[in-house]
Structure formats: C-alpha cells, structure tokens
Amino acid sequence: MSVSLFNTATRTIEAFKPLDPAGRMVKMYTCGPTVYNFAHIGNFRAYIFEDLLQRHLEARGFEVERVMNLTDVDDKTIAGCKKCGVPLADFTAKFKAAFFEDLQALRIKPAAHYPAATAPEYIARMIEMIQTLQSQDVSYKADDGSVYFRIAKFPRYGQLAHLNLDELRPSGRIQNDEYEKEAIGDFALWKAWNADDGDVWWESPWGRGRPGWHIECSAMATALLGPELDIHCGGVDNIFPHHEAEIAQSECVTGRHFSRYWLHCAHLMVEGQKMAKSAGNFYTLRDLLEKGYTGREIRYVLLSVHYRLPLNFTLSGLDAARTALVRIDAWLERLGALAGTVPAAETAAEPAMSRFLEALDEDLNISGALGQLFDWIRDSNRAMDAGQLTPAAAARTLADFAVLNSILEIDADKASIPDAVLGLVQERQAAREGKDWGRSDQLRDAVAALGWQVKDTKQGPQITRI
RNA sequence: GACGGGGUAGCCAAGUGGUAAGGCCGAGAUCUGCAAAAUCUCCGUUCGUGGGUUCGACUCCCGCCCCCGUCUCCA
Numbered sequence: 001m002s003v004s005l006f007n008t009a010t011r012t013i014e015a016f017k018p019l020d021p022a023g024r025m026v027k028m029y030t031c032g033p034t035v036y037n038f039a040h041i042g043n044f045r046a047y048i049f050e051d052l053l054q055r056h057l058e059a060r061g062f063e064v065e066r067v068m069n070l071t072d073v074d075d076k077t078i079a080g081c082k083k084c085g086v087p088l089a090d091f092t093a094k095f096k097a098a099f100f101e102d103l104q105a106l107r108i109k110p111a112a113h114y115p116a117a118t119a120p121e122y123i124a125r126m127i128e129m130i131q132t133l134q135s136q137d138v139s140y141k142a143d144d145g146s147v148y149f150r151i152a153k154f155p156r157y158g159q160l161a162h163l164n165l166d167e168l169r170p171s172g173r174i175q176n177d178e179y180e181k182e183a184i185g186d187f188a189l190w191k192a193w194n195a196d197d198g199d200v201w202w203e204s205p206w207g208r209g210r211p212g213w214h215i216e217c218s219a220m221a222t223a224l225l226g227p228e229l230d231i232h233c234g235g236v237d238n239i240f241p242h243h244e245a246e247i248a249q250s251e252c253v254t255g256r257h258f259s260r261y262w263l264h265c266a267h268l269m270v271e272g273q274k275m276a277k278s279a280g281n282f283y284t285l286r287d288l289l290e291k292g293y294t295g296r297e298i299r300y301v302l303l304s305v306h307y308r309l310p311l312n313f314t315l316s317g318l319d320a321a322r323t324a325l326v327r328i329d330a331w332l333e334r335l336g337a338l339a340g341t342v343p344a345a346e347t348a349a350e351p352a353m354s355r356f357l358e359a360l361d362e363d364l365n366i367s368g369a370l371g372q373l374f375d376w377i378r379d380s381n382r383a384m385d386a387g388q389l390t391p392a393a394a395a396r397t398l399a400d401f402a403v404l405n406s407i408l409e410i411d412a413d414k415a416s417i418p419d420a421v422l423g424l425v426q427e428r429q430a431a432r433e434g435k436d437w438g439r440s441d442q443l444r445d446a447v448a449a450l451g452w453q454v455k456d457t458k459q460g461p462q463i464t465r466i
Numbered sequence: 467g468a469c470g471g472g473g474u475a476g477c478c479a480a481g482u483g484g485u486a487a488g489g490c491c492g493a494g495a496u497c498u499g500c501a502a503a504a505u506c507u508c509c510g511u512u513c514g515u516g517g518g519u520u521c522g523a524c525u526c527c528c529g530c531c532c533c534c535g536u537c538u539c540c541a
Contacts, residue, residue, distance in 0.1 A: 011470090031541070039541090046541040074539065162469060163537070185538060213539040235541030236470085242539070266471070267535065274534085304489080305479075310471070310534065317478065320490035327489090330504055359480090367480045371488035378488095381505060385496095437499055444501080455503050462503075 003060055005053075005231075006308060006363050008239060008262040009160055013363050018062065018230045019260060025063050027225040028054065029259070030111070031217060031234040031242070032068040035095035036076040038284040041302065041313060042268040042275055044106055046235045048299060049265045049307040049364075051108045053233070055407045056360045068111040069220045070096060072118050074213055078200050088200050089118070102285045105295035106302075107409040113224050117216040125219040126211045127204050130189045132253045142180035145192030145207050149214075151185045154248040160262060161240035187245050188212035214245035218253070221246070227254035236264045265307045271314050288318070297321045300410055306366055324374075329412045331377045332401065333462070334384060338394040345392035352376035353400045360407070373404065417463050421452045425461050428454065 003016040018026045030050045033039050047068075054064045071077075072092040081091035096116075103110070115122055130147055133139040138153040151157045158164065193201040193208040201208040211219075221229060227250070234243060243262065250258040267274070270281040288298055300321040305311040352372050359368035380397055383389040389397075405411050428443035447454050447463075455462045 033541080034539095043541050049541095071539095076539095161536080164468070187538065233541095237536065237540055240469095240537065245539085265541065267541075269534075272533095301478095308471075309479090312478075314477085316490080320478070323491090324489055326503085327505095334504085365480075367478095367488070371480060374488050378506085385505060432499085435499075441500075453502080455501085456498080457503065464503095 034071040147190040229259040232259035342391035344395035
C-alpha cells in the first residue's frame with residue numbers, strides 16, 4: 001500500500017514519499033484564513049480537504065506536522081479595523097476566535113502551529129528574508145519606498161501554474177496602478193506605509209511599512225518547518241500568483257526546493273453558481289448552523305466530493321447528508337446493542353475496511369471510499385437481519401469503524417441527555433409496558449417540550465435532539 | 467487570447483478497454499399501540515455529441531457542442 005497524490009507541479013498522480021529518510025515525518029503547510037471576516041464554507045472546503053489528507057496520512061502510519069497560518073495584516077484587515085475604529089489586533093482577534101470555534105464545529109483536527117503574520121518573530125523573519133533577497137539583487141526598492149521581487153531574476157516563475165508570463169492578458173487590476181514597478185508582474189515584498197494604513201506599520205531597513213502577503217507565508221513556513229516542505233496545500237486560486245511567489249522568494253533565500261508536493265482544492269459553488277454576496281448565496285459556517293444544520297452534516301457534505309472537483313453546495317445536499325448520516329448512526333447503534341460488552345473477535349480487519357483505505361490511497365478517492373462504507377453497512381445489516389452476526393463479530397466491526405472514523409470523523413455527536421429527559425423516558429417505558437398509551441403519549445409530549453424526541457425502536461427508546 | 471477542471475439516472479457522484487459502485491429522492495415489503503424511525507428489495511440496455519480504432523469503449527484517438535474556473539495579494 002502506498003499513498004498517491006496529484007501534484008500540481010507535475011500535473012500527475014505521484015507516489016507520496018516524504019523527505020524524512022525514515023519515511024515517517026511529514027511537513028505540511030496549509031494557507032490559512034485572512035481574519036477580516038467570518039470564514040465561509042468555501043474556505044472550509046479547503047480546510048476539510050487538508051484535514052482529510054492529514055488524517056489519512058496518519059491512518060497510514062505517517063506523522064504529520066501541519067502549519068496553518070493566520071493572515072492578520074493585509075489590505076482587508078486594515079480596511080476593516082479602520083471602519084470599526086479599533087486597533088488592528090482587536091479587530092482580527094474577534095475573527096481569529098471565531099475561526100477556531102468554526103474549526104472545532106467542523107471537527108477539523110488542530111494544526112501543530114497557527115502562526116500569525118504580525119507576531120514579532122515572523123515580522124523579523126520576513127525582514128530578514130527580504131534583506132537576503134535584496135543582497136542577491138533579486139528585489140529592489142521602488143520610488144514609493146516599497147520593495148518588489150524582480151521576477152525576471154527567477155526564470156522558474158510561472159512554472160507551477162504553467163503560465164507563459166509573456167502571454168498574460170492584463171486585467172483591470174494591474175492596468176491602473178503599481179506603476180512604480182520595473183515589470184508588471186513584480187510583486188511586493190514590503191509595502192511602504194501610506195496614510196490609509198493609519199497606525200499599522202513596522203520599522204524596517206526600507207522605512208515604515210508592512211509585509212506583502214506572499215512573504216508572510218514563506219517566512220512562517222520556513223521558520224516552522226524548515227527550508228523544504230513535503231506538502232503545501234491551498235485553494236486553486238492560490239496557485240497564481242501566491243504560490244508562485246512563495247516558491248520564488250523561498251527558493252532564492254534558502255537555495256532549496258521549497259515543496260515536494262503541491263495540492264490544490266477546487267472551488268465550491270452554491271446552487272450551481274459561484275458563491276458571492278451579490279448573488280445572495282454566500283454562506284458562512286455560522287449561517288448554516290443558524291439554519292439548524294450541524295457541523296458534522298456540513299463536514300460530511302464538504303468532505304464527500306473529491307477535492308479536485310468543483311463542489312456544488314446545496315441545501316438539499318445538506319438534507320441528503322443528514323439522512324445518510326442517520327443511517328450510519330442507526331447501524332452503529334444496532335451493532336452496539338448486539339455487541340454489548342463482548343470483546344472484538346480477534347480476526348483480521350473487515351475487507352471493507354481495507355478497500356476503504358485503498359480508495360483513499362488513490363489521491364483521496366472519497367466517493368469510492370464512501371461507497372465501500374455503505375456497501376459494508378448494507379452487508380452488515382443483512383447479516384444482522386438474518387441473525388448471522390455474532391456479538392464478537394459486531395464488536396469487531398465497531399472496532400474497524402473506529403479506524404474509519406478517525407479519518408472521516410462523522411460519528412454522531414455524543415449529546416448528553418439531561419437527567420430530566422431520561423427520567424421521563426424511563427417513566428414512559430413503564431407506561432408502555434403497562435399498555436397505558438394515553439400516559440405514554442403524554443410523556444412523549446413532555447419530552448418534546450424539553451427539546452428532545454423519543455423514537456421506539458427494537459433496541460428500546462432512542463432519544464435525539466429536536 | 468493563454469492555462470486548467472467538468473459534462474455518467476430527478477439530484478449528488480465512483481469507475482476509465484471486458485460489458486454501469488455508492489448516497490439522496492421515489493416505489494414496494496418487513497417491523498409497528500399510535501407516531502416516528504429503521505431494515506430489506508426495486509429503480510439507467512446506458513455514460514454531452516458525431517466519427518474512428520478494437521473481438522469488445524463510458525473508458526483510447528480525432529472533430530464538435532455546452533458548463534465552470536484562473537490570468538498578478540479570493541480557499
């Protein structure tokens with residue numbers, strides 16, 4: 001078994017092999033959020049893809065050290081704090097906190113490090129890197145006081161995106177500004193302070209200013225993971241220019257190949273259209289939670305389409321996810337009731353489990369993997385219907401599922417049921433045994449009034465949140 | 467214009483040379499005090515389209531149509 005991944009740099013699926021001579025440690029860098037607003041579900045699609053990647057690598061025996069940066073200074077964060085009339089750090093702190101809450105709601109495994117661009121050690125590192133670039137003559141200070149990277153000095157610029165820079169169509173954004181630059185494609189390493197920046201600035205050898213976006217990632221990635229990464233992830237829209245710029249800066253500074261594998265996640269569409277505030281189809285995670293969907297349902301939807309395909313996000317898709325998850329829950333409850341406290345049979349893992357993992361080995365083929373899971377559920381239910389599954393076999397299946405769930409994290413929330421509800425349900429069971437249906441229905445209403453629903457199943461009452 | 471990603475049942479979506487996984491919806495059955503849920507079964511002669519290669523193509527080749535994205539600080 002080996003894990004294969006599609007590498008944007010080569011446009012092929014390659015066997016994954018980390019730099020670590022022991023083949024165990026994996027250094028992974030993932031471009032994180034710009035904390036000027038609540039993150040939207042498109043952002044989270046990328047983070048969930050990265051989470052799946054990390055968890056599957058771990059299931060396959062790798063040890064993953066992942067970094068996710070927080071961009072807490074750029075045009076948008078500065079504009080935001082000015083509008084609110086608060087200091088930049090106060091403005092971004094709110095969205096950083098919200099971001100971590102959202103990650104938890106979506107069950108995304110925490111990264112090892114969450115460096116913030118404005119942390120003094122990283123600002124210092126950025127300045128140091130720019131100084132190195134300056135000394136190599138691959139960057140220059142322009143008339144406006146900003147420092148730019150001279151892409152003419154880095155012939156490989158454009159290689160990741162497979163762009164021929166001479167053929168780029170100038171877009172509106174670059175036609176009307178940036179005239180201080182030598183070449184239209186040169187990008188800012190250090191942006192000189194201007195009045196719009198207010199009190200957001202740092203001292204540097206080139207005067208007051210702030211770092212460019214690209215150098216932030218290069219500095220944080222190399223500071224925490226060293227000069228050479230195994231995997232660098234992001235959304236497809238980051239390929240050009242952001243990741244090209246990271247490669248150019250980092251490789252000029254370190255003299256090393258920056259990242260061995262580049263993985264990019266496709267965009268998310270909503271109801272068949274590009275998600276945009278103007279189209280009225282823009283969702284933050286919070287918007288969906290308010291509609292009554294759970295983090296796990298949203299996670300399932302974002303997880304269930306292959307990361308390199310555009311994902312068409314719809315509310316009916318969320319409803320479908322809810323139904324599918326209920327089916328998994330029912331299966332697990334049924335297995336649990338059968339297994340009781342019997343230890344798992346000491347047999348090899350279910351063949352379905354091997355097939356599940358093998359599907360994910362192939363560039364995270366999640367559809368194939370989920371297909372295996374549902375086949376497994378049907379076969380297992382059939383066996384239970386026929387009374388052919390032993391408690392030990394059921395326990396075995398549950399043990400295998402735990403491995404699967406360590407990758408997908410889709411099991412039911414372990415909601416703690418209040419004692420008051422449990423008491424009413426017990427009372428109701430007694431009434432039902434006495435065939436006192438009137439009393440039973442009354443108690444069901446009482447439970448509902450507390451926000452819970454009782455369903456009578458073969459295994460006894462099932463209590464869920466309404 | 468350049469560079470990408472797609473078009474498989476009502477919806478979502480695997481497969482990529484040997485005769486269409488899986489999920490949702492829908493239908494039937496089982497279970498059931500009621501309600502709800504659950505379980506099982508069924509549900510495409512066909513893979514955008516026109517050619518070609520082949521004993522055989524959704525899968526390879528050529529042409530065409532349509533959708534989506536990126537093109538200098540959007541995941």
